[in-house]
Amino acid sequence: VLDSFRRLSAEADLLIVEGAGSPAEVNLRANDIANMGFALASGTPVILTGDIDRGGVIAQLVGTQAVLDPADAAMIKGFLINKFRGDPRLFDDGYKLIEDRTGWPGFGVIPWFPDAPNLPAEDAADLGGSRGTGSFLIAVPHLSRIANFDDLDPLAQEPGVTLKIIPPGQPLPVEADLIILPGSKATIADLAYFRAQGWDIDLAAALRRGAKVLGLCGGYQMLGRTIADPEGIEGKPASVPGLGLLDVCTVMTADKRVTETTALHPASGTMVKGYEIHLGRTEGPDRARPMFTVKQQPEGAGRPDGKVMGSYLHGMFTEDAFRRAFLASLGAAAGSVSYAATVEATLDKLADHLAMHVDCAGLLVVARQTAD
Incomplete structure (x- = not known):
């Protein structure tokens, strides 16, 4: 240090x-x-x-x-x-x-300073409530060890979106259009926490009603069939069942991937610049339908019906073109907000x-x- x-x-x-x-x-x-x-x-x-x-x-x-x-x-x-x-x-x-x-x-x-919500979030203690007044509802469970939650900030600035952080003890809204499982500092522990809130039941109900699901980093790992930690990287050695919504499995490894990444979103043809910071390798059949490609290699995974997807890429929604295309593909009214310009103006x-x-x-x- x-x-x-x-x-x-x-x-x-x-x-x-x-x-x-x-x-x-x-x-x-x-x-x-x-x-x-x-x-x-x-x-x-x-x-x-x-x-x-x-x-x-x-x-x-x-x-x-x-x-x-x-x-x-x-x-x-x-x-x-x-x-x-x-x-x-x-x-x-x-x-x-x-x-x-x-x-x-x-x-x-x-x-x-009333414009502070336009800046990237820094403290998980300040997360909560709803942001925005749009008709497209995005729900995010507040995991006990939530990480990289500034991934959500660009979505909250879209005029067609309402972003709702769900605290413990409250159900995930089954009427949500999109449910995002965010990153976590301890994936296996937060998966247990997720289940303890009954959110796994809510998530299944929302899917049946037509919601889409996106897992980011640790949230992506939770969506798979299993998470194995044979070396005890996050705690005691263990192998636990995931939520089973993606046909992938994750094995925790001691080597931590920390890198800036430029990726292509094949569905929209847009480029995304973000970063990866995670433990573990994720493999399985649903990787054949990646959310992104990086140097022509798959990044992330998608279910055959397109309702569930996951990625290790943080910062994807800061890219205006991708964010608009992604929201439009889900039926949301995407606006013309420039996230980077908004942040710069707010910093001034x-x-x-x-x-x-x-x-x-x-x-x-x-x-x-x-x-x-």
């Missing part, structure tokens, strides 16, 4: 390191490489960001200082307040209280938003304090 940090630091004028989890998980501090452990080892100054929309932001920040080891606390150079709804001046007293209690300077209160708006409400000059001064 530190070697990667040094390499990136040598290439960039400004390197921003995002923590994962909480800096105040002191019970896990001994093995921490994602928060204060990394900051201390790399000499990187820290700005704490508190999410006021979740409530309790004063306790978040003051409490963090109270439980941190003094050496860790010394790495923190200030704080930001994020997602404030209303007039930020209403928080002036709370802001000063945090400064007085911690001795840390504040670098700004960032008001709620966000930059202006931050420049207006954050002491950027002060943050740059802090950034220059990084130890050699």
Whole structure:
């Protein structure tokens, strides 16, 4: 991790390191490489960001200082307040209280940014509910270890689509036009979780009513006949039955495929640029009907009736031409949205938003304090 940090630091004028989890998980501090452990080892100054929309932001920040080891606390150079709804001046007293209690300077209160849903999703905790108001319903089960969920974002921007993330405890809607099984950090465990919610029964019912099914990466593996993990890559060695909706089988292997991929979608003739990041090899008769081809080799699989398909390719829906063709083939009214242009325009708006409400000059001064 530190070697990667040094390499990136040598290439960039400004390197921003995002923590994962909480800096105040002191019970896990001994093995921490994602928060204060990394900051201390790399000499990187820290700005704490508190999410006021979740409530309790004063306790978040003051409490963090109270439980941190003094050496860790010394790495923190200030704080930001994020997602404030209303007039930020209403928080002036709370802001000063945090400064007085911690001795840390504040670098700004960032008001709620309403265009944030147009940016790629970053936190699974923020997934949920419905996006869009179109008549074509796409349902996605919220797996316990869901991964690469930003695959879904371009679909949510299509005017003819409603994208609905289904939380645990709620059934998959049998009236859905398309059900997407997303990626997973632990496919076998999430397949058990999927069944525990009764979603396998809902999925079968939706198929009978005419829904189409797409599995992405781990979701693709779940759709097959079996998933075998003889070496215990994901946990204890095991072989489990899949959902049996594609005639393929997956064997987990220690070699992880991580690569950028350019693929052809034969059904529409469109090209797709995406990436693969997965364990395991998937083989079987339904690979004879691949969703894509990569250098004339099959990628993914499809059922003979065309109702169920799967692919390892992440990022496919960012390609406007493919997304429109894919949705049109399923009967959805595809729009003229340019996903990349929307993201770029939103990033420009966000930059202006931050420049207006954050002491950027002060943050740059802090950034220059990084130890050699």
